[in-house]
Amino acid sequence: MNKDFISNSSPSNAALPKSSTMSDEGGMNRRTMVRSGAYSYRPPSPPRIHIPVRKAEDIFLWPSYNLVDSSKLTLEEYNIITGNRLQKSTDRSVRWRYEMRRESQLILDYLFLGPTSTIRDHDFLKREAITMLVVVRDSRAPMNLASVNTASETFNISYCYVDVDTNHLVPAFNQIVNVINSHLLTAHNNTGGATQGKVLVTCTTGNMLSPPLVAAYVMFMFGQEMLDAINFVSVQRFCANFDDEAKGALLTWQELNKASVAVARRRRLERENEENGHAPALASAEGTPNTKRGLDDMMDGVEGDLGSNGDHDRGGYAPFLDVDQ
Structure with missing residues (x-):
């Protein structure tokens, strides 16, 4: 031996x-x-997600209920929130000035993004008819802001704090969607549709914590993928920063949205077939055959792999070389 x-x-x-x-x-x-x-000597790092530079052109978002998880929003609620209005970006990347990072920018026609310092700008809050403040803060250092209480009392504005763990952003994505949509629906119902809510989403700088949450909201409401949502937010607030953790979380959010939309669409199709007295659908909502596999199909060929040690995938690589040969 x-x-x-x-x-x-x-x-x-x-x-x-x-x-x-x-x-x-x-x-x-x-x-x-x-x-x-x-x-x-360290764990492997996830691959970097590259965001390509986009041409200086406008980006359009068309509301489409088919791209939304119908189990979370009804068609009526979706129409109230979006108003079926086309959302058009304003490309500020070319004319961006350093001082603009201290201001809030309009991302959607009912949603602003900026630093918490803009909450003290009462002229801005009054001029833009802001009805809700959403303050995104690090869960490790949650602090209530006196400026939020002052603005809320002065203008009768609702407010909400969203605490985020930068290593686990997906729960905060769900929270921001629920907070914004619930407020917009409440504002509509309380005024009989006479008032449309407007939301200001902020964090300390308006560059790190809040932009990923706004991008996640755009992805959910308009069925956008990660790259498109990041570009839509970035061209309007050019100083917005999306680090690797945020991009990875948004990519996970993208796949979760796609899965939930597909499941909701399938259930809606089955429910419609039952109401019409039709047999249960054997095809998915996309018109493709049902691809569910049985146990025998899943286990087919597995027996031959049980004794394999996986060395055939190494491509002849040896961790050490004998230099005496």
Whole structure:
């Protein structure tokens, strides 16, 4: 039986090939081995998500109820919130000035995005008829702001704090959708449709915590994918920052939305068939066959893989090389 003697190395010199010696119990037939590649001493990082630079042109969002999870919003509620109005971006990237980061920008015709300092601008709140303040804050340091209480008492404005964990943003995405939509529906119902609510979403700088939540709201309400929603927000508030954690969370949110929309569409189709006295649908809402597999289909071919150690996928890669050969 051979004994392996492998030298230790620190992360600082992990990229250098380290040698080791192998010998039998009698000390004969000593061979020198070197690493085939660098060692890594940390968990693998997720791949970076690149956001391509978009041309300086307007972006349009068309309201479409077919792109929304119907189990969370009825058609009537969706029409009240969006008004079936076309949303058009205003490209501020070319004419952006540094001072504009201290202001709030209109993202949707009923939603502003900016820093919390704009809450103290009472002329702005009055001019834009803001009806709700949403303050996004780090869950590790939740602080109530006196400016929020003052604005709420002065203009009878509703407000809500959304605490976010930067490592787990998806729950905050659900919360921001519910908070904004509930307020808009309440404002409509309380005034008999005479008043449309307007929401100001803020964080300390208006650049880090709140932009991903606004992008998530755009994705949910208008069926947009991550790249399109980020571009829609970024061209209007050019200083908005989306780090890798935010982009990864938005990508997860995108797939969750697609799945929930597909499930809701399938259930709606089955319900309509039952109401019309038709047999249960064997095809999905997209018109494709039912692709559910049975247990036998799923286990087909698995028996042959149970004894495999997966080495056939390595492509002939060996972690060490014998330099004496």
